[in-house]
Amino acid sequence: MRKLLSYKGFHFTFLLCFLASLVVLSGSDFDLRKRLQFLVFDYYNKALPREKPVNQEVVIIDIDENSLRRIGQWPWPRTTISDLILNLKDLGAKSVGFDMVFAEEDRTSPHRISENLPNSDEYEEALQVLKNLPDHDKIFADSILKAGNIVTGFTSAESHETRRIPNQPVPPTFLLKDKKELLNNVYQARGMATNIPEFSKNAAGNGHFMVVPEKDGIIRKVPLFTYYNPPQFSNSSNALYPLLALETLRVSTGANSRLIIKENKNKEIFDLHYEVKLAKKIIPMNEAGRFWVYFRTMGKSEYIPAHFILDEQHHSKIRNQIKDKIILIGTSAEGLRDIRSTPLQSFVAGVEVHANIIEQILQGRFLKRPSFINGAEAILLGSVGLFIIVMSFFLPVLWIGVLCFLNITVMIYGSWMAFATNGLLFDPIYPSLSLFCLFIMIALFEYIRAEKDRKQVKTAFGHYISPVFMQELAKDPEKLKLGGETKELTVMFTDIRSFTKISEKLEPKELIELMNDFLTPMSNLVMQSRGTIDKYMGDAMMAFWNAPLDDPSHAQAACETALKMNRALEPINARLKEEGKDIHLEAGIGLNTGLCSVGNMGSKQRFAYSALGDTVNLASRLEGQTKMYGVSTLIGEGTVKETKDLAFLELDLIQVIGRQEPVKIFTLIGDKNILESAGFKKWQAAHNAMLAAYRVGDFDCAAQDCKDAKEASHDQLNRYYEMFLDRIIEMIKTPPSKEWNGVFVAKNK
Numbered sequence: 132m133r134k135l136l137s138y139k140g141f142h143f144t145f146l147l148c149f150l151a152s153l154v155v156l157s158g159s160d161f162d163l164r165k166r167l168q169f170l171v172f173d174y175y176n177k178a179l180p181r182e183k184p185v186n187q188e189v190v191i192i193d194i195d196e197n198s199l200r201r202i203g204q205w206p207w208p209r210t211t212i213s214d215l216i217l218n219l220k221d222l223g224a225k226s227v228g229f230d231m232v233f234a235e236e237d238r239t240s241p242h243r244i245s246e247n248l249p250n251s252d253e254y255e256e257a258l259q260v261l262k263n264l265p266d267h268d269k270i271f272a273d274s275i276l277k278a279g280n281i282v283t284g285f286t287s288a289e290s291h292e293t294r295r296i297p298n299q300p301v302p303p304t305f306l307l308k309d310k311k312e313l314l315n316n317v318y319q320a321r322g323m324a325t326n327i328p329e330f331s332k333n334a335a336g337n338g339h340f341m342v343v344p345e346k347d348g349i350i351r352k353v354p355l356f357t358y359y360n361p362p363q364f365s366n367s368s369n370a371l372y373p374l375l376a377l378e379t380l381r382v383s384t385g386a387n388s389r390l391i392i393k394e395n396k397n398k399e400i401f402d403l404h405y406e407v408k409l410a411k412k413i414i415p416m417n418e419a420g421r422f423w424v425y426f427r428t429m430g431k432s433e434y435i436p437a438h439f440i441l442d443e444q445h446h447s448k449i450r451n452q453i454k455d456k457i458i459l460i461g462t463s464a465e466g467l468r469d470i471r472s473t474p475l476q477s478f479v480a481g482v483e484v485h486a487n488i489i490e491q492i493l494q495g496r497f498l499k500r501p502s503f504i505n506g507a508e509a510i511l512l513g514s515v516g517l518f519i520i521v522m523s524f525f526l527p528v529l530w531i532g533v534l535c536f537l538n539i540t541v542m543i544y545g546s547w548m549a550f551a552t553n554g555l556l557f558d559p560i561y562p563s564l565s566l567f568c569l570f571i572m573i574a575l576f577e578y579i580r581a582e583k584d585r586k587q588v589k590t591a592f593g594h595y596i597s598p599v600f601m602q603e604l605a606k607d608p609e610k611l612k613l614g615g616e617t618k619e620l621t622v623m624f625t626d627i628r629s630f631t632k633i634s635e636k637l638e639p640k641e642l643i644e645l646m647n648d649f650l651t652p653m654s655n656l657v658m659q660s661r662g663t664i665d666k667y668m669g670d671a672m673m674a675f676w677n678a679p680l681d682d683p684s685h686a687q688a689a690c691e692t693a694l695k696m697n698r699a700l701e702p703i704n705a706r707l708k709e710e711g712k713d714i715h716l717e718a719g720i721g722l723n724t725g726l727c728s729v730g731n732m733g734s735k736q737r738f739a740y741s742a743l744g745d746t747v748n749l750a751s752r753l754e755g756q757t758k759m760y761g762v763s764t765l766i767g768e769g770t771v772k773e774t775k776d777l778a779f780l781e782l783d784l785i786q787v788i789g790r791q792e793p794v795k796i797f798t799l800i801g802d803k804n805i806l807e808s809a810g811f812k813k814w815q816a817a818h819n820a821m822l823a824a825y826r827v828g829d830f831d832c833a834a835q836d837c838k839d840a841k842e843a844s845h846d847q848l849n850r851y852y853e854m855f856l857d858r859i860i861e862m863i864k865t866p867p868s869k870e871w872n873g874v875f876v877a878k879n880k
Contacts, residue, residue, distance in 0.1 A: 143520065143524070145572075146520045146523075146569065146572060146573070147517075147520065149568075149569070149572060150512075150513065150516040150517065150520065150565075150569065151513075153512060153516070153565040153568070153569075154509050154512055154513045154516075157505065157508055157509040157512055157561060157562070157565075158505035158506065158508070158509055162346060164561060165345070165346070166346075166347060167558075167560045167561060167564070168558045168560060168561065169345060169347065169349070169351065170560065171546070171558060171559060171560045172351065172474070172556055172558075173349070173351075173474035175547065175550045175556075176425065176426055176474040176475060177474060177475055179550070179551055180426060180427045180428065180475060181425045181426060181427040181487070181490070181491055181494070181496050182427065183427060184490055184493070184494055187433065187456070188456055188457055188489075188490070188493055189456065189457045189458075189459065189486045189489050189490050189493075190433070190435060190452060190453060190456045190457070190458050190459070191429070191433060191434045191435070191458075191459050191460075191461055191480075191482055191483070191486055192215075192219070192434075192435055192436075192437050192440060192458055192459070192460045192461075193434040193435065193436055193437060193461065193462065193463050194437045194460070194461070194462035194463075194464055194467065195434070195436050195437070195462070195463050195464055196463075196464050196465065197436055197438065198436050198437040198438040198441075198464075199464055201438045201442075202437070202438055202441065205462075205464070205467055206237075206238075208237060208239040208267055209233075209237040209239075209240075209267040209268055209270060209271035210267050210270050210271070211441065212233075212271055212274075213270050213271045213273075213274035214441055215437060215440055215441055215460070216274055216275065216278045216281055217274050217277065217278060218440050218441065218443075218446070219278070219440060219453060219458055220277075220278040220279075220280065222440070222446060222449070222450050222453035222454060223450070223453055223454030223455055223456075224280065224453050224454075224456060224457075224458045225280065225382075225383040225455055225456060225457050225458075226280045226281075226282060226335070226336070226379050226380075226382040226383040226457050226458065227278070227280055227281050227282065227379075227458040227459075227460065228282040228284065228336075228338070228375055228376070228378070228379030228382075228457075228458065228459045228460065228485065229281070229282065229283055229284050229460050230284055230340055230375065230459060230460060230461040230469065230481060230482040230485060231284060231460070231461070231462075232284060232285055232286060232324050232325065232326055233271075233283070233326045233327055233330055234324055234325065234326060234327070235327075236268055236327065237266075237267040237268050237271070239267060240266050240267040240268060241262070241264035241265075241266070241267075242262060242264075242266060268327060268329065268330075269329075271330065272327075272329040272330055272332075272333050273333070275330055275333040275334050276333035279335055279386060280335055280382055280383075280386065281333075281334045281335055281336075282334060282335060282336035282337065282338055282375065282378050282379045282382050283326045283330055283331045283334045283336075283337050283338075284326075284337075284338060284339065284340045284375045285297045285323055285324060285325040285326060285331075285337065285338075285339055285340075285372075286323075286324050286339060286340055286341055287320045287321065287322065287323065287324065287339075287341050288321075288322040288323055288324040289321060289322050290321045290322040290361070291322070292322055292324070293322035293323050293324075293361070294325075295323075295325050295328060296323060296325065296359065296361070296370075297323055297325045297331060297337055297339070297359070297372055298325075298328065298331035298332055298334070298337050299337065299372065300331075300334060300335060300336055300337055300386075301336070301381070301386075301387065301388070301389055301390075302371070303356070303371055303373060303389065303390040303391070303392055303407075304389050304390065304391045304392065305392050305393075306391060306392065306393035306394075307392065307393060307394060308394070310392075312418075313392070313405065313418075313420060314358050314371065316418055316419045316420060317354060317356050317357060317358050317371065317419060317420035318341065318343065318354035318356070318357045318358070318419075318420065318421075319357070319358055319359070320339075320341065320357050320358070320359045322361075323359055335382045335386040336378040336379065336381060336382040336386075337372070337378065338372065338373050338374055338375035338376070338377060338378030338379065339354075339357050339372050339373070339374060339375060340374070340375040340481070340485065341354060341357055342354075342374075342471065342481065342484050342485075344471070344472065348472050349472045349473060349474060350424065350471055350472065350473055350484055351423060351424060351473075351474065352421040352422060352423050352424065353374060353421065353422055353424055353484070353488065354374065354419075354420055354421055354422075355373065355374050355377055355407060355414070355416050355420055355421070355422045356371045356372060356373055356374070356392075356420045357371070357372050357374075358370060358371050358372075359372065371392075373390055374422075374485075374488070375485055376459075376484075376485035376486075376488035376489045376492075377390065377407070377409075377414075377488070377492075378390075379457060379459065379485070379489065380409065380412075380457065380489050380492060380493075381409055383457045384409060384410045388409065388410060389409075390407055390408075390409055391407065391408040391409070392405060392406075392407055392416075393405070393406060393408065394406075395415075402415065402499070402501070403415040403416060403417050403499055403501060404416075404417060404418050404501075404502065405417070405418070405420070409492075412492055412493070412495075414492055414497075415497050415499055417500070417501075417502065418502055422488070423497070423498035423499065423500065423556065424473075424484065424487055424488055424491070424498075425487070425491045425496050425497065425498050425554065426473050426474055426475050426487050427475070427487065427490075428475050428476065429483050429486060429487075433486075434463070435449055435452060435453075437460070440453075457489055459482050459485055459486055459489075460482075461480055461481065461482025461483075462480070462482075463480050468480045468481070469481030469482070471483075471484055473487075496554065497554050498550075498554045498555075498556055499553070499554055499555055499556065500555070500556040500557075504556075504557060504558075507557075508557070508558055508561065508562060511542070511562060512561075512562040512565055512566075515538050515562070515566065516565065516566060516569055519531065519534060519535060519538075519566065519569055519570070519573075520569070520573075522534060523573045528573065528574045531570060531573055531574070532570055532574070535566045535567065535569070535570045538566060539559075539562075539563040539566055539567070542559040542562055542563055543559045543563065545557070545559070546558070546559035615728055615729050615730015615731060615732065616728075616729060616730055617726055617727070617728055617729075618677065618678055618726070618727060618729050619677060619685075619724065619725065619726055619727075620675045620676060620677050620678055620685065620724070620725070620726075620727045620729060620742055620746065621675060621676045621677060621685045621686045621688075621689040621722060621723070621724045621770055621773075622673070622674075622675045622722070622723055622724075622727065622742065622746055622747050622750040623657070623662070623672075623673070623674045623675065623676075623689055623692070623693065623720060623721065623722050623750065624671060624672070624673055624720070624721045624750050624751045624753070624754035625653060625671065625672050625674075625696065625718050625719065625720045625721075625754065626668075626669075626670050626671035626672070626718070626719055626754065627649060627670040627671075627716060627717070627718065627719075628716075628717040628718070628719050628757075628758060629717075630669070630670040633645070633714055633716075636712070636713065636714060637714075645714075645716075646670060648703050649670070649700070649703070649716060649718075650667060650672060652696075652699040652700070652703075653672055653696055653699070653718070654672070656692050656695050656696060656699060657672075657674045657692060659692075660676070660688040660689070660691065660692045661676065661680065661682050661685075661688060662674045662675065662676045662688065662689065662692065663675055663676070663678060663679065663740070665740075665741050665742060666739070666741070671754075673747075673751075675727070675729070675742050675747075676688055676689050678727075678729045678742065679729075679740065685724075685773075686724045686769075686770045686772075686773030686774050687773070687774045687775065687777075689722055689724075689770065690722065690766065690770065690774050690777055690799055691777075691802075693720045693722060693764050693766075693799055694777075694799060694801070694802065696718050696720060697717065697718055697763050700716045700717070700718060703716055704716055717763065718763060719754050719755075719757035719758060719763065720754060720757065720763060720764040720765070721750045721751060721752070721753030721754025721755070721756075721757065721764075721765050721766075722750060722753065722764065722765070722766040722767065722770050723746050723747075723749045723750035723753060723766070723767035723769060723770060724746065724767060724769035724770040724772075724773055725744075725745070725746035725749075725767075725769050726744065726746060727742045727743065727744040727746045727747055728742065728743055728744050729741070729742040745790070746769075748789060748790075749767060749787065749790065749794065750767070752787035752788065752789070752790075752877070753765040753766070753767060753787075753796060755879070756785070756787070756796070756877060759854070759877075759879075760782055760783070760796075760798070760850075760851050760854065761848065761849070761850025761851045761853075761854060762782070762798040762848065762850075762851060763798075764798050764799045765782070765796050765797070765798060766779065766796065766797045766798065766799055767794060767795075767796065767797075768794060768795040768796075768797070770797075771797050776802070776803040776806060777799060777801070777802060777803070777806060778799070778800040778801045778802070778803075778805040778806040778811055778815075779797045779798070779799055779800065780797060780798055780800055780814075780815060780818055780848075781795055781796070781797050781818075781819070781822060782796050782797060782798055782851065783795075783796050783875050784796075784826070784872075784873050784874050784875065785874065785875045785876075785877055786874050786875070786876045786877065787877045788877055788878075788879070793872075793874040798848070798851075800847070810843070810845070813843050814840065814843035814844050814845075817836060817839040817840040817842075817843045818836075818840040818843075818844075820836045820839075820840075821833050821836035821837045821839075821840050821855075824836055825855075825859065825873065826872075826873035828866075828867070828871070830859050830862045830863045830866075831863065833859050834856060834859045834860065834863070837852055837855055837856045837859060838852075838856070840852060841853075841856075858875075
């Protein structure tokens with residue numbers, strides 16, 4: 132076998148077969164290959180985002196938290212929405228697109244209210260008045276018709292949930308020899324969730340907002356059209372519906388303007404197969420009817436709160452922002468907003484996707500990936516790979532590595548320049564990785580020697596380094612040196628409450644045994660959840676998650692570990708009680724998530740894998756404050772934002788020692804079962820009401836809410852509520868200054 136492996140003919144044949152398999156896989160859609168491709172395309176968009184237009188032509192009307200507070204909870208009466216669109220019309224909006232569906236009747240309509248009143252003489256007069264009042268949905272439908280520039284939206288649903296098909300005010304025009312090819316390839320909806328028919332019938336346009344993410348949840352391409360023509364509904368043969376953004380743009384050019392779909396007959400080498408013509412705008416579209424979105428980040432300054440439109444007092448200052456603009460109505464309010472992920476942002480309101488699409492069409496800034504480019508990438512990989520294989524029989528391995536590096540550099544640079552100059556999406560990652568794999572195969576003996584070196588490192592240091600880090604070290608011996616990286620971690624500090632008093636009751640041997648009994652289950656829980664133990668400090672322990680191994684759910688893992696820690700002490704306390712020892716162990720836990728410096732730290736003679744930074748310091752400070760707040764866990768806001776299905780309560784806004792900026796702190800109550808329980812929801816509502824009253828300076832109300840929250844807690848946070856009530860009473864006695872902002876300044880660590 133060794134002779135066969137050293138035979139050059141076998142070597143050449145094996146490499147050719149290996150290269151051929153790489154070339155065949157080049158155009159495939161398997162998950163890892165697509166993720167690598169998207170990784171580089173996302174990086175390009177981040178490195179060179181689409182520039183903000185000089186004259187902003189797209190404006191987002193935001194149903195934000197402030198608007199909900201002023202107007203009322205959602206859904207608003209359709210009369211309010213009517214006022215919104217008519218005011219936008221009066222302010223000069225070109226077109227108005229709704230990134231939402233009005234699928235149900237307005238429950239605040241007079242006739243709907245009358246249906247819920249008792250049919251008795253006492254209510255006869257009220258019933259008669261309500262029946263004579265105009266229907267809210269009729270008012271809204273009339274307002275849509277009166278405005279003449281409204282674009283309604285619809286989205287996908289299950290086929291069995293579909294009650295009606297979308298209306299088509301102005302169907303697209305086909306200039307194709309055979310439109311069946313396009314209809315077979317475009318996005319096919321299973322069902323539709325549509326507006327009340329009168330709304331879409333009176334609208335100037337109607338578009339879908341089915342922006343379909345890739346497998347990783349990120350939106351990169353959107354279907355400009357969707358095909359829906361189910362046999363159970365009678366409809367015209369033209370059942371191709373445009374995207375909401377495209378339809379809103381169409382209406383802005385004139386309610387009777389048309390979208391024209393045609394083949395790109397005069398296309399150059401990098402042009403796409405289809406194009407959509409709208410007035411003087413030409414929009415490229417691939418064979419599947421998809422459109423690559425070129426994103427930019429939109430700030431809150433580009434949003435206008437909805438209550439500004441409804442309140443005429445604001446009209447004078449926003450008129451120039453609305454006049455002759457394309458308007459999209461969406462929401463950023465918690466619980467209402469349609470959260471999407473883009474290459475630039477993990478959490479963004481879905482309406483921003485539509486705004487980006489309209490803007491880039493107006494700017495003429497398009498991203499393109501023609502269908503032939505998969506073949507071009509395969510040919511490039513095959514030709515360069517064959518050259519490398521042939522040269523490997525004439526040049527040393529080092530020079531082969533240089534050749535591979537140069538080719539990879541040229542491909543990456545060429546890909547970047549193609550993107551920067553022409554918006555062309557050429558994938559350099561797969562060809563580069565393939566060349567790298569070829570180099571690995573060619574340098575087989577070098578790899579064997581490197582593997583031998585890694586085994587020596589493992590033998591030398593395996594008894595001194597944690598098993599998890601040892602695995603990383605075995606993969607890369609270069610990690611055995613000073614240095615590190617900046618990385619988001621979730622950091623935990625935990626120690627024994629009242630340790631000094633406990634230590635006074637025990638002999639040194641007993642104290643050591645007790646410490647071992649405490650730290651062993653704590654350590655096991657950390658390591659079972661893929662955490663890393665940084666160090667032990669007497670009765671305290673520091674640990675962190677997401678290093679050295681990546682853990683996307685590191686905050687979730689840390690919080691779940693914290694929940695288990697105090698439960699893990701129950702058998703130890705039971706044993707201590709049986710032994711007649713007046714000792715009860717409780718753990719104080721501080722958790723915080725953020726960027727840290729993590730790596731090997733110390734001296735060249737002795738170092739350890741550790742983390743440091745402001746995130747670490749804050750976690751330590753939070754652990755130190757658990758006793759004052761009377762809770763077992765204190766958790767930073769960054770950790771809470773990264774978790775789901777856990778029951779948290781916000782406790783305070785605190786400025787800890789060593790930090791100028793205040794931070795919100797939370798305590799962890801329980802898991803998903805607790806979160807969804809009626810008792811917790813009642814408790815949470817009373818608790819949040821207390822904090823809200825406290826922070827606006829309504830201390831009398833806060834005091835009563837504090838008592839209500841304590842009662843709803845069923846004695847779970849008695850020490851906290853007693854402390855907080857004392858603080859509120861002190862505020863009543865000695866009111867704070869006007870500059871008071873609700874921040875509590877900690878006096879100790």
